Amino acid sequence: MTVSEPAERPRVLVTGGAGYIGSVVAALLLESGHRVTVLDDLSTGHRAGVPQGAEFVEGRVHDTAAKVLDPSYAAVLHFAAFSQVGESVTHPEKYWANNVIGTHLLLEAMREAAVRRLVFSSTAAVYGEPEALPIPESARTAPTNPYGATKLAVDHMISAEAAAHGLAAVSLRYFNVAGAYHGFGERHEPESHLIPLVLKAALGERPAITVFGTDYPTSDGTCVRDYIHVADLAEAHLLALGRARAGEHLICNLGNGRGFTVREVIDAAARVTGLEIPRTQAGRRAGDPAALVAGAERARTELGWRPARPDLDTMVRDAWGFAKSLREQAPHAS
Numbered sequence: 001m002t003v004s005e006p007a008e009r010p011r012v013l014v015t016g017g018a019g020y021i022g023s024v025v026a027a028l029l030l031e032s033g034h035r036v037t038v039l040d041d042l043s044t045g046h047r048a049g050v051p052q053g054a055e056f057v058e059g060r061v062h063d064t065a066a067k068v069l070d071p072s073y074a075a076v077l078h079f080a081a082f083s084q085v086g087e088s089v090t091h092p093e094k095y096w097a098n099n100v101i102g103t104h105l106l107l108e109a110m111r112e113a114a115v116r117r118l119v120f121s122s123t124a125a126v127y128g129e130p131e132a133l134p135i136p137e138s139a140r141t142a143p144t145n146p147y148g149a150t151k152l153a154v155d156h157m158i159s160a161e162a163a164a165h166g167l168a169a170v171s172l173r174y175f176n177v178a179g180a181y182h183g184f185g186e187r188h189e190p191e192s193h194l195i196p197l198v199l200k201a202a203l204g205e206r207p208a209i210t211v212f213g214t215d216y217p218t219s220d221g222t223c224v225r226d227y228i229h230v231a232d233l234a235e236a237h238l239l240a241l242g243r244a245r246a247g248e249h250l251i252c253n254l255g256n257g258r259g260f261t262v263r264e265v266i267d268a269a270a271r272v273t274g275l276e277i278p279r280t281q282a283g284r285r286a287g288d289p290a291a292l293v294a295g296a297e298r299a300r301t302e303l304g305w306r307p308a309r310p311d312l313d314t315m316v317r318d319a320w321g322f323a324k325s326l327r328e329q330a331p332h333a334s
Helices: 020-031 061-068 085-090 092-113 146-165 194-202 230-243 262-273 297-303 312-329
Strands: 011-015 035-040 055-058 073-078 117-123 168-174 176-178 209-212 227-229 249-254 279-282
Touching: 011 020, 011 061, 020 035, 020 073, 020 230, 035 061, 061 092, 073 092, 073 230, 085 092, 085 146, 092 117, 092 146, 117 146, 117 230, 146 168, 146 249, 168 230, 176 230, 176 312, 194 209, 194 262, 194 312, 209 262, 227 230, 227 312, 230 249, 230 297, 249 297, 262 312
Parallel strands: 011 035, 011 073, 035 055, 073 117, 117 168, 168 249, 176 227, 209 279
Antiparallel strands: none
């Protein structure tokens, strides 16, 4: 009797895999038995974010994906994008050239290499100002900034590719991502996300956290946002790989389906760190909706996904552990 050889581990390309979310997804893919190639130009990612065991290729998606991809790849998970909302308003050309043209060239490279499975990192920014909460995937898309507009354009591009060329694709529209996983966490420069900014204030790396707007129609007057743990988010990508079907473009929101106010986030950080967090107040920022909460039922029914770490303190605690580790690694750390 001949014993059959074990099936070869599926090979996947993770673009932007040296960034926050891409690095966690790459780590989970390796843990699940995939062979992983990370493609990143390190313009916003970090070489230390590439998980051990992954092949690393430094370069832009625009001209490097076509050199890397071949029929041995089972799928692409596409995270490579610029994502600073404010910068997208002042330099929209940078976002169209990187996010849209880069994805167009990636789709061409996938078609040429006969790689027909894609999971795309999209965003809740495609919805703009919500008309109702929670926000379902059927909600009107009306992005209020070029970043959201580029992600929506890519979603349209992927839908057309699936219809015309049989691509099996899933777009995952994130709300607010938080936490860390096995040494991979959030370190943007400049940092614009609330939880890492609050933790920087706790560490004394900034004088205070500024609360923009205290007169919103919410429980405590501050904005409400839906936070999801990065490990829960990453697990949804692995489920999406298995769910993708030829000729179909599935779009799913990812969120907890509930929101936390800015003050609740700061209070959670104070509980977790045991430190006083100085805060100041300022007026509302233009374009900040009072509340953004995901309707994520489609991810539950289509992907079989349910967040396992919905507690805000858990997200902040994991982010705090990562923030302290970065401080310990800094050259000035004692």
